[in-house]
Amino acid sequence: MSTTERRTPVNTVDRVAFRDMCAEFARREVGPRWQEADRTKTFPRDFYVAAAKAGLIGITADESLGGAGLGCYEEAIAMEEMSKVNPNLAVSVLVQNVAGSILYEYGTPEQREIARRVIAGECMVAITVTEPEAGNDVAGLKTEAVRDGDHWVLNGMKSFITLGGDADVLVTLARVDRASGRNGMAFFAVDRRSPGVTTKQIETYVNRPAPTYRVTFDDVRVPEARRVDAGFREIMAGFNRERVMVAARWLGHMQNALNWAREYASVRHQFGRPIGANQSIAFQLAQAHVDVEAARHLTYHAAAKWDSGVPIRDLILDVSSAKLFATQAVVRVTQTALHVGGGWGLTEELPAMRLALDALVAPVTVGSWEIQLRAIAREMGLPCD
Ligand SMILES: Cc1cc2nc3c(=O)[nH]c(=O)nc-3n(C[C@H](O)[C@H](O)[C@H](O)COP(=O)(O)OP(=O)(O)OC[C@H]3O[C@@H](n4cnc5c(N)ncnc54)[C@H](O)[C@@H]3O)c2cc1C
Incomplete structure (x- = not known):
C-alpha cells in the first residue's frame, strides 16, 4: 500500500454499544491495574493480552489478520474510554496499533504474520x-x-x-x-x-x-x-492517524479530570457551602466543560474525515487542529482540577496531581505544539518554514 492509498473501514458497528463495551472493558481491565503499574513503573503484560482478547488491538486491521475492519472513529472511541480510566495503559494499545499498522499496511506476508500475532495478543511491538x-x-x-x-x-x-x-x-x-x-x-x-x-x-x-x-x-x-517496504513518508502518514488517537487519549483524560473536579467542588465545603457555589470556581469548571466539548468535536470530526477516505494532504488541517487543541486543553483542564483540589489536591490522597502530571506529556509527543502550529500555518498558506 502507498501513502496516498488508505484503508477505509469495511465494517460498521452500533457506536453506542461499542462505546459501552469499551467503557466496561476500561472499568474491568484498566481500573484494577493502573495504580500498581504507576507505582512500580512496570507494564502489566496481561493487560495487553486482555486488550487483544477484547478486540481492541487491530481495530482498523483486516479481518483476515484478526482485526475488526472498523474505522479511525471506533479506534478513537476505544482510546477515549480507556483514557477516562488511565491514559497510560491506553497508550500501550495505541502503540500496538501504530507499530502493528506499519507491518500490516506495508509488510510482506511474513511481516503481516507478525501483525496477526500482535492483534492476537501473542507478540508485543514498540x-x-x-x-x-x-x-x-x-x-x-x-x-x-x-x-x-x-x-x-x-x-x-x-x-x-x-x-x-x-x-x-x-x-x-x-x-x-x-x-x-x-x-x-x-x-x-x-x-x-x-x-x-x-x-x-x-x-x-x-x-x-x-x-x-x-x-x-x-x-x-x-x-x-x-x-x-516503508520509511519516512509512511511514518509521517501514520503520524496523522496517531495524532487523532492522541487527541482522543487526552479527551478521555480531561473528561476524567473534569468529572472529578466537578464532584469535588460539590462535596468540599468552605465558608459553610460547597466551593462550587462560588462563581469563581464554577466558572472555571464551566470553561473546562467547553474545552472538553470543543476537543470532542475536533477529534471526532478529524476521525470521521479520516474514515471518509480523503487524501492525507486534505486531512492535515483537521488532524493537527484536533491534536493541538486537545493537548492544550488537557493541560488547562487538569490544572483547573488541581486548583479546585487546593492543598489536598497536592497530596496522594486525591487524584488531582496525578491527573495534572500525566497531562504534561500531551504537548510533547507525536509532534509538539509548535510542530502542529507549523503544520496548521502551512495549510493556511502562510510561508512558514
Ligand atoms: C512519554 C514519552 C513517550 C514516547 N514514546 C515514543 C515512542 O513510543 N516511540 C518513539 O519513537 N518516540 C516516542 N517519544 C518521543 C517523542 O515523540 C519525542 O520526545 C518528541 O518527538 C520530542 O522530541 P525531543 O524530546 O527530542 O524534543 P525536541 O525535538 O528537542 O524539542 C524540544 C522543544 O523544541 C521545540 N522545537 C523543536 N523543533 C522546532 C521547530 N522547528 N520549531 C519550533 N519549535 C521547535 C519543540 O516543540 C519542543 O518544545 C516519546 C516521548 C515521551 C516523552
Whole structure:
C-alpha cells in the first residue's frame, strides 16, 4: 500500500454499544491495574493480552489478520474510554496499533504474520523512531542499517521508546542509504532479544504504567526478510492517524479530570457551602466543560474525515487542529482540577496531581505544539518554514 492509498473501514458497528463495551472493558481491565503499574513503573503484560482478547488491538486491521475492519472513529472511541480510566495503559494499545499498522499496511506476508500475532495478543511491538538527537526532527535520525549479504547490520541509539523493554519486536526506523536523505530510510522488524540489542528504562514523571526506554543497537543482524517496504513518508502518514488517537487519549483524560473536579467542588465545603457555589470556581469548571466539548468535536470530526477516505494532504488541517487543541486543553483542564483540589489536591490522597502530571506529556509527543502550529500555518498558506 502507498501513502496516498488508505484503508477505509469495511465494517460498521452500533457506536453506542461499542462505546459501552469499551467503557466496561476500561472499568474491568484498566481500573484494577493502573495504580500498581504507576507505582512500580512496570507494564502489566496481561493487560495487553486482555486488550487483544477484547478486540481492541487491530481495530482498523483486516479481518483476515484478526482485526475488526472498523474505522479511525471506533479506534478513537476505544482510546477515549480507556483514557477516562488511565491514559497510560491506553497508550500501550495505541502503540500496538501504530507499530502493528506499519507491518500490516506495508509488510510482506511474513511481516503481516507478525501483525496477526500482535492483534492476537501473542507478540508485543514498540514503535522505535525517536533518537537522542532526533526528536521532532525525525529526518535527522542517525541509526544506520548496512547490507551484509542477506542480512542488515544495525547500529545506533533510540530514546523514549514506549514499552521498548517489554516488546517482543521493535519496529525500528533506520537509515539504509545516507545519500538519499529522508528517502533513504526503512523500517525493520527487529526481535528485541537479538544479540546486540540492549534496553534501559528512562525514569519519567509521566507514562509510568507504560514506561519508555533507551534502546541501543550494537551490530544487530537483521534478516532482509525483516526489512519493511516503508520509511519516512509512511511514518509521517501514520503520524496523522496517531495524532487523532492522541487527541482522543487526552479527551478521555480531561473528561476524567473534569468529572472529578466537578464532584469535588460539590462535596468540599468552605465558608459553610460547597466551593462550587462560588462563581469563581464554577466558572472555571464551566470553561473546562467547553474545552472538553470543543476537543470532542475536533477529534471526532478529524476521525470521521479520516474514515471518509480523503487524501492525507486534505486531512492535515483537521488532524493537527484536533491534536493541538486537545493537548492544550488537557493541560488547562487538569490544572483547573488541581486548583479546585487546593492543598489536598497536592497530596496522594486525591487524584488531582496525578491527573495534572500525566497531562504534561500531551504537548510533547507525536509532534509538539509548535510542530502542529507549523503544520496548521502551512495549510493556511502562510510561508512558514
Ligand atoms: C512519554 C514519552 C513517550 C514516547 N514514546 C515514543 C515512542 O513510543 N516511540 C518513539 O519513537 N518516540 C516516542 N517519544 C518521543 C517523542 O515523540 C519525542 O520526545 C518528541 O518527538 C520530542 O522530541 P525531543 O524530546 O527530542 O524534543 P525536541 O525535538 O528537542 O524539542 C524540544 C522543544 O523544541 C521545540 N522545537 C523543536 N523543533 C522546532 C521547530 N522547528 N520549531 C519550533 N519549535 C521547535 C519543540 O516543540 C519542543 O518544545 C516519546 C516521548 C515521551 C516523552
